[in-house]
Amino acid sequence: MLSVHNLVKEFDGLTAVSDLSFTVEPETITGLIGPNGAGKTTTFNMITGHVKPSYGSIHFDGQDITNLRPHQAFHLGIVRTFQIPRPFSGMTVLENLTMVPGNQIGENVWNNWLRRSKVENEELRIQRKAHELLEFLNLSDLNNEFSGNLSGGQLKLLELGRALMSDPKLILLDEPAAGVNPTLLEEIIERIREIHRQGVTFLIIEHNMELVMRLCSSVLVMAEGGILMEGSPEEIRSDPRLIDAFLGGSTSSSDT
Numbered sequence: 446m447l448s449v450h451n452l453v454k455e456f457d458g459l460t461a462v463s464d465l466s467f468t469v470e471p472e473t474i475t476g477l478i479g480p481n482g483a484g485k486t487t488t489f490n491m492i493t494g495h496v497k498p499s500y501g502s503i504h505f506d507g508q509d510i511t512n513l514r515p516h517q518a519f520h521l522g523i524v525r526t527f528q529i530p531r532p533f534s535g536m537t538v539l540e541n542l543t544m545v546p547g548n549q550i551g552e553n554v555w556n557n558w559l560r561r562s563k564v565e566n567e568e569l570r571i572q573r574k575a576h577e578l579l580e581f582l583n584l585s586d587l588n589n590e591f592s593g594n595l596s597g598g599q600l601k602l603l604e605l606g607r608a609l610m611s612d613p614k615l616i617l618l619d620e621p622a623a624g625v626n627p628t629l630l631e632e633i634i635e636r637i638r639e640i641h642r643q644g645v646t647f648l649i650i651e652h653n654m655e656l657v658m659r660l661c662s663s664v665l666v667m668a669e670g671g672i673l674m675e676g677s678p679e680e681i682r683s684d685p686r687l688i689d690a691f692l693g694g695s696t697s698s699s700d701t
């Protein structure tokens with residue numbers, strides 16, 4: 446479903462990602478782990494069009510998406526969450542979901558005039574979907590709360606909700622468990638499982654090994670910009686290279 450070939454990203458002399466190749470099979474949950482600064486978020490940024498690769502190529506569903514803009518990747522069905530959630534703080538939880546671009550017919554004046562009932566139907570559909578998703582994520586009590594007042598864990602769920610508004614094919618989650626308490630972690634694991642059962646493919650960056658072990662069918666380990674190894678969670682866990690990677694010199698400054 447997703448394949449990355451010889452991907453490189455250089456930032457002013459610093460090589461964040463070097464000669465990275467991997468594939469993600471459809472309808473799987475793949476983990477992407479590795480020490481701070483390994484290049485995981487940069488890899489996401491290239492897949493979603495937020496950062497332009499220096500070299501290499503990315504294919505999705507058989508299509509070359511290497512130099513697409515974020516909204517183009519989004520319209521192909523690739524959505525993501527950010528390591529640091531980016532809610533629209535001045536808006537309520539509900540508005541954060543209904544704001545997500547879809548094929549928003551209502552934005553065009555002509556459409557408003559000519560196709561009023563269609564626009565109304567579309568708005569109703571979006572409202573209904575947002576309510577359903579917030580219920581699914583157990584956030585319904587917070588529908589009218591400003592998202593700026595949410596806890597870190599609740600923001601992670603809100604980001605997941607926003608990602609789901611557009612019926613994506615591939616969801617990239619950047620540390621969904623970071624700053625999340627154990628109860629909410631259970632919640633997040635369960636929700637990801639349920640969404641996966643609907644046929645959605647996941648690529649998940651995570652430092653929380655419990656989440657990785659419980660959810661992922663295969664794990665990619667990145668170190669210093671490349672793939673160090675890949676395998677099942679069990680294979681990865683018992684491989685001494687994993688410990689080396691986390692203890693060996695690649696703990697860099699990135700805490701973004």
Ligand SMILES: Nc1ncnc2c1ncn2[C@@H]1O[C@H](COP(=O)(O)OP(=O)(O)OP(=O)(O)O)[C@@H](O)[C@H]1O
Binds near residue numbers: 461481485698
């Ligand atoms: N926009 C940028 N400009 C310059 N350097 C960057 C930029 N983005 C990332 N880097 C650098 O690239 C390297 C990889 O960063 P990246 O954020 O991809 O790591 P990561 O694996 O996600 O780490 P973490 O687990 O800490 O989130 C780091 O050295 C980081 O400082």
Ligand SMILES: [Mg+2]
Binds near residue numbers: 485486528701
């Ligand atoms: Mg990161």
